[in-house]
Amino acid sequence: MRLGIINGEGSGMTDQTRAADRLVDSLIMAGTDTVFSLSGNQIMSIYDAAIGKPLRIVHARHEGGAVYMADGYSRASGKVGVALVTAAPGFTNALGPLYPVMQSQTPLLLLSGDSPTNRDSMGAFQEFDQSLTTRGLVKESWRCTNPERLPLDIAGGIRMAQSGRPGPVHIALPEDMLNETTAPADTNALEFNAELSPLSQADLHAILSMLDNASNPLIITGPSLSETCQPGLTRKAQDALQIPVITMQSPRGLNDPALGDLRSILKAADQIVLIDKDVDFTLGFGDEQVMPCERIAMVAAEADSIARASNLISGRLEWGCLGDPVSALNALIEANTVKGPKAWMESVTAATRKRPPHPKEGEAATxxxxxxxxxxxxxxxxxxxxxxxxxxxxxxxxxxxxxxxxxxxxxxxxxxxxxxxxxxxxxxxxxxxxxxxxxxxxxxxxxxxxxxxxxxxxxxxxxxxxxxxxxxxxxxxxxxxxxxxxxxxxxxxxxxxxxxxxxxxxxxxxxxxxxxxxxxxxxxxxxxxxxxxxxxxxxxxxxxxx
Known part of the structure; x- marks a missing residue:
């Protein structure tokens, strides 16, 4: 979605405006209406810039709470959640939720205030290498060093958070950069939507051929394709393909209480397609005692996922390719060339609905x-x-x-x-x-x-x-x-x-x-x-x- 507001006309931008104002206008252009925050020295210009704009700042009681609010907002809206915190201690307070957000594959943009660039390496108040600290907790982290490019930074962060495997992105905002007066941004260059990586025809044909030759085919997805993240998509796939689609998003893995007797399903499947679902602890690391299937295909948003699968299920990974998970599942639906066995679908449905017996209630409620x-x-x-x-x-x-x-x-x-x-x-x-x-x-x-x-x-x-x-x-x-x-x-x-x-x-x-x-x-x-x-x-x- 390119938004063609030329020279800021209609956006509230004037010829000379603080970078903080450009940031707020960029968030609004992206469709953001709520930012979850806890205030602090370095970000007060953003609070000021939001006054009178259609951007609500919800002030949390802890920075970690602000990030979790943005997480819940994103999951329940389909939008990118935005959290705004201050520098150093505010920033480090916000780190705890990032690992859960990353694992839940929630698109989220974390903005944090930072010490001024003109005091770098001088022992400035709350000077701290934020990008170094977030390594492994976010998809990408960078520091704004050019106020003219701040709208592009915001657009890039929102776009990256949604692209491929969704997840959090972090941008550090030095106080002096936010207060710089900047020229109007080229808003025609702002691209907020996710970058899609559709399956190639060769990859699609290979996966469809594998599914078509299976007696007990099974599709397993990661969290980004859950019912709450992509409403109706997995049901649509099941209806079109007549192949069970299971989303795994619980840390209990094979003991996920919402998936019933998952172990028996994995043991019976003779063809498994993993759509951005890592071979990890939740699948017993691909051990043949857990999933003995000899024919496995994987569509992954990240090359590392395929590399790990190649090591863990060597000889059984028949096809591995890169692709956007939503595009990949939609491509399988639209191909409409495969129909799984009805009896297998009914068997898997029954197994996922199984529940262990409930204990008898005593004096206290259970x-x-x-x-x-x-x-x-x-x-x-x-x-x-x-x-x-x-x-x-x-x-x-x-x-x-x-x-x-x-x-x-x-x-x-x-x-x-x-x-x-x-x-x-x-x-x-x-x-x-x-x-x-x-x-x-x-x-x-x-x-x-x-x-x-x-x-x-x-x-x-x-x-x-x-x-x-x-x-x-x-x-x-x-x-x-x-x-x-x-x-x-x-x-x-x-x-x-x-x-x-x-x-x-x-x-x-x-x-x-x-x-x-x-x-x-x-x-x-x-x-x-x-x-x-x-x-x-x-x-x-x-x-x-x-």
Whole structure:
């Protein structure tokens, strides 16, 4: 999408304007309407430039919260999320979420203030090599050193975040660069849309031929093709090809509670096409005991993915090629030359719907009991809620039981703690839509204060805290690996009242100690726009697994 505003006409740009103003106008031209931020010295000119412009700055309580908000916003809108933080300590506070964002393949632009270039190597206030620090956490990182090119930097960052395998991009913004007076940008040169790399005809023909000769073909995708990222696309592919399409995005891999008996599916498949899905821990590193398939093809956005697959499944990787994941799946759909066996499709569907038996409920409510009750409530809602599900044992039960169509999970990184700010971002992207965040009591401590932001903006979010007085996943590791009498350091207690903490920041807090009181609180939370925290006491249980 090239936006042809000549010499800034209609953009708010004048002949001589601060680079900070050019930055704001470039974000608006890209379709950005919300930036998640925490203020600081070096970026105040951007705050000033946004005044009177159609660009909302949402001020978070922690830089990590701002990045997670941008993540949730992006996932729930399809746009590139934008986070803005200040230099050095503000920037380093923002680093924690970048690894989860990278692993979840979320397109995100992180803008950070930086010390002035005219004081480089002089020990300037908060001087710090930001690009060196972000290596491995983002797709690309660079520092603006020419204010005239700042609109091109913004366009390039947004474009790169979406292209190939989506992910975060970082740009450092020195304070002096933002305050420089610049000439109008050549807005005809600004290109914000993703660069597509379609499959070659040779690659497409090879993959279609492999699928056509298979008895039990299977397509596995990475997170960027999930239902929430590309609504309807995998279903469209299944309908067109009559071949099962499975998206893997959980850190539990083969034990993903939303994918049922995935192990049996992998063992039965005789032809697998991986579409931007790495051969990694989630696939048992391609071990033949896990996926014995002898004919595997891979379409990858990055050459490193093919190189790793070649090492791990040497001799079984029959075809590997580079390509944009969305374009690749669409090409398979449009070819319309392959139809998989009906019996195999039915078999895979049945296997993915399998769930392990639920434990019997004792005196305390259990995660399965309250989540089954919740399922009955939300399936009756006219507009399905957006579900933001954190990690940990409570999160795994949630993924196992609740509908996946509008479900955003913590992703391949296995990180916990992002759900509260992610829910804020998702609600900002979908005004008036009910958002439900599900998280454990350990997880609640990471970014609880961002509930204040939900209250300030009257966001209709229900935060459900499954409170079993423990760091559930770690307690299960201790029991499994070291013994039931070795559970030290991972227990929480009943003294912390998350419902009262919610009330303290102006939200509504409710305590639920059984399934009936939980259902009552959940239903009541849908009345009005005020955020509600339901502190739900449950029995500690290990995550569901086959």
């Amino acid at each position: 995660a399965p009991a309250i989540l089954n009750a919740m399922n009955a409530v939300i399936t009756e809602m006219e507009t399905p809620p957006i579900l933001i599900i954190d990690g940990g044992e409570f999160g795994q039960w949630s993924q196992s039981i609740l509908p996946t169509e509008q479900m955003h999970i913590n992703g391949l990184s296995g990180a916990i703690g992002g759900s509260i700010p992610q829910a804020v971002g998702a609600a900002m992207a979908n005004p008036g839509r009910r958002v439900i965040a599900l998280l454990g009591d350990g997880t609640a401590g990471f970014h609880f204060m961002e509930i204040e932001i939900a209250r300030k903006y009257d966001l209709p979010i229900t935060f459900i805290i499954g409170n079993d007085y423990r760091w559930g996943a770690e307690v299960e590791i201790q029991k499994r690996q070291f013994g039931a009498n070795r559970m030290e350091g991972c227990m929480l207690d009943a003294t912390t009242r998350y419902d009262r903490m919610a009330s303290a920041v102006g939200a509504k807090g409710v305590m639920a100690e059984d399934t009936a009181s939980f259902v009552k609180a959940l239903t009541a939370s849908f009345n009005g726009r005020k955020p509600v925290v339901i502190n739900t006491i449950i029995e500690g249980l290990p995550a569901p697994t086959f």
